[in-house]
Amino acid sequence: MEYRAIKVQNKEENVSLLGFGCMRFPTLENGEIDKVQSKEMMLHALENGVNYIDTAYPYHGGKSELFVREVIQDLDRDSFFLADKLPIWDCKTKDDVDRIFHEQLDKCGVTYFDFYLIHAVNKGRIQQIKDLDLLNTLEKYRDEGKIRNIGFSFHDDLETFKKWVDLYDWDFVQIQLNYMDINHQQGMEGYDILTEKGIPVIIMEPVKGGSLVRFNPVIETQFKERDKDASIASWAFRWVGSLPNVKVILSGMSNLEQVQDNLNTFTNFKPLSEEEQSFMAHIREDILHLSKVDCTSCNYCMPCPHGVDIPGNFRIFNHHSMYKNDGYVHWRVGELTKKDAFADQCINCGECIEKCPQHIDIPTDLERFQDYLKENGLK
Ligand SMILES: NC(=O)c1ccc[n+]([C@@H]2O[C@H](COP(=O)([O-])OP(=O)(O)OC[C@H]3O[C@@H](n4cnc5c(N)ncnc54)[C@H](OP(=O)(O)O)[C@@H]3O)[C@@H](O)[C@H]2O)c1
Ligand code: SF4
Ligand code: SF4
Structure with a gap:
């Protein structure tokens, strides 16, 4: 020791x-x-x-x-x-x-x-x-x-x-x-x-x-x-x-x-x-490159009029892609769902898009996140 x-x-x-x-x-x-x-x-x-x-x-x-x-x-x-x-x-x-x-x-x-x-x-x-x-x-x-x-x-x-x-x-x-x-x-x-x-x-x-x-x-x-x-x-x-x-x-x-x-x-x-x-x-650089959305959690897009926690959803997306931590992601998605803040609440109104300094196509990436969860058996 x-x-x-x-x-x-x-x-x-x-x-x-x-x-x-x-x-x-x-x-x-x-x-x-x-x-x-x-x-x-x-x-x-x-x-x-x-x-x-x-x-x-x-x-x-x-x-x-x-x-x-x-x-x-x-x-x-x-x-x-x-x-x-x-x-x-x-x-x-x-x-x-x-x-x-x-x-x-x-x-x-x-x-x-x-x-x-x-x-x-x-x-x-x-x-x-x-x-x-x-x-x-x-x-x-x-x-x-x-x-x-x-x-x-x-x-x-x-x-x-x-x-x-x-x-x-x-x-x-x-x-x-x-x-x-x-x-x-x-x-x-x-x-x-x-x-x-x-x-x-x-x-x-x-x-x-x-x-x-x-x-x-x-x-x-x-x-x-x-x-x-x-x-x-x-x-x-x-x-x-x-x-x-x-x-x-x-x-x-x-x-x-x-x-x-x-x-x-x-x-x-x-x-x-x-x-x-x-x-x-x-290795650290490679892990960071696995992130799926360039969201910096700046919150400029918030609040979403339909209750979606936009950066919260993207954090989970990136977290799973980098770390494959199924248990954590399951729990976090459950928490967002309980608060009606999960990505499926997005109605594609587009209000958030121009507020994002990273030029993220937010509704499209929220959909990508949901597809990803399904592909990985997490939703
Ligand atoms: N003071 C504070 O605010 C505070 C906050 C956090 C922690 N702490 C203290 O610091 C300690 C360490 O923090 P932590 O438990 O969060 O950190 P950690 O050691 O980073 O994470 C613990 C988890 O790592 C996994 N693990 C550990 N060794 C492993 C190995 N050899 N192979 C595979 N998986 C391994 C296990 O995950 P799985 O269970 O998923 O297998 C384990 O539950 C805590 O137990 C606590 O005493 C203090
Ligand atoms: S596009 Fe979706 S996430 Fe963006 S403001 Fe509208 S409902 Fe909210
Ligand atoms: S404005 Fe863009 S970078 Fe900032 S939290 Fe929203 S999605 Fe993420």
């Missing part, structure tokens, strides 16, 4: 580069965590060198923390690092913070968190944490030995990211980063800012929530011709693990094969060579 050094409350510790994300355990038919399988997966990872566990209050409908407790209760507390996150959206008062934080310690059956994050922050949360005097409260918990490192996890744009970074002297920050998201949310620029400031980085969504593990055959063939034994997922992990300031890469593994595959990648971890870096840059 590859380990990386990180300061945890001023003490140099070695965290495993592969972290166990506790958001995507396998589930039973009734939606509950499949505890037998999930425990086997976690113990297998821990026995093979993983020492970083990442859970959160809302994962698995509030049951992830309780399940993590079942797995870690027999382990030596010094043998792993536990990360948990404050659901800031549930905190209206200081009392809410105190109640939820202590409930989390109880649910996990621990007396302290090694890494504690303000969960999924964005623009709107800056004023909220000031109003709650949250950073002082977290420092108090740290002084009391209930938290070792303080950080945040982020989902918003670069400008907002800069503001969050400047708010406090963070011990670490968790960002979404993978080879397709270098310009998405805070992107690579966000990583560079953290690195310049000496703030260690934890990565989430390294395979874009499962999108970077299966592709159109054009892309899959390139990966397999390059190395027939390497899993496609391993390329994404190696890409992000090649960044030196990345200390932990969280993977939300959902079966034992994925755990084993990722252990293979992170045991004797090989950063990408220069040549492999340019291979990945080409």
Whole structure:
């Protein structure tokens, strides 16, 4: 297992580069965590060198923390690092913070968190944490030995990211980063800012929530011709693990094969060579070329008088063409249909066409999208 050094409350510790994300355990038919399988997966990872566990209050409908407790209760507390996150959206008062934080310690059956994050922050949360005097409260918990490192996890744009970074002297920050998201949310620029400031980085969504593990055959063939034994997922992990300031890469593994595959990648971890870096840059371009509509989601065409979510439909079209993620597309199409915003609501009135700066023939492409879904058995 590859380990990386990180300061945890001023003490140099070695965290495993592969972290166990506790958001995507396998589930039973009734939606509950499949505890037998999930425990086997976690113990297998821990026995093979993983020492970083990442859970959160809302994962698995509030049951992830309780399940993590079942797995870690027999382990030596010094043998792993536990990360948990404050659901800031549930905190209206200081009392809410105190109640939820202590409930989390109880649910996990621990007396302290090694890494504690303000969960999924964005623009709107800056004023909220000031109003709650949250950073002082977290420092108090740290002084009391209930938290070792303080950080945040982020989902918003670069400008907002800069503001969050400047708010406090963070011990670490968790960002979404993978080879397709270098310009998405805070992107690579966000990583560079953290690195310049000496703030260690934890990565989430390294395979874009499962999108970077299966592709159109054009892309899959390139990966397999390059190395027939390497899993496609391993390329994404190696890409992000090649960044030196990345200390932990969280993977939300959902079966034992994925755990084993990722252990293979992170045991004797090989950063990408220069040549492999340019291979990945080409792959990225090829994936982007698979996009079906040059829609930039600018929204100039909106609102459609007949309720169609034009950019929303095109995003799904492009997403499936690039990533072949059937489950995601099924769900998104269902959501649009429920809101009467799916492409089939278009009556071809043509009102949107001249508003589009990309000169997209919107009604024609909405029809193309519907034909594509039918051809792929998705509608
Ligand atoms: N703080 C936040 O705001 C936040 C947000 C998101 C995530 N997180 C944390 O970060 C962790 C990682 O994020 P994530 O789970 O979204 O990211 P991810 O690792 O990019 O995606 C997880 C999915 O990738 C697929 N996968 C992983 N390894 C694979 C392999 N070797 N072969 C094939 N497929 C593989 C699985 O997809 P299938 O299930 O489709 O097979 C799995 O469910 C989460 O579990 C969570 O702990 C935090
Ligand atoms: S052409 Fe279709 S998508 Fe465009 S405004 Fe008319 S109904 Fe809406
Ligand atoms: S105006 Fe054109 S580019 Fe902008 S969201 Fe609409 S379709 Fe996409």
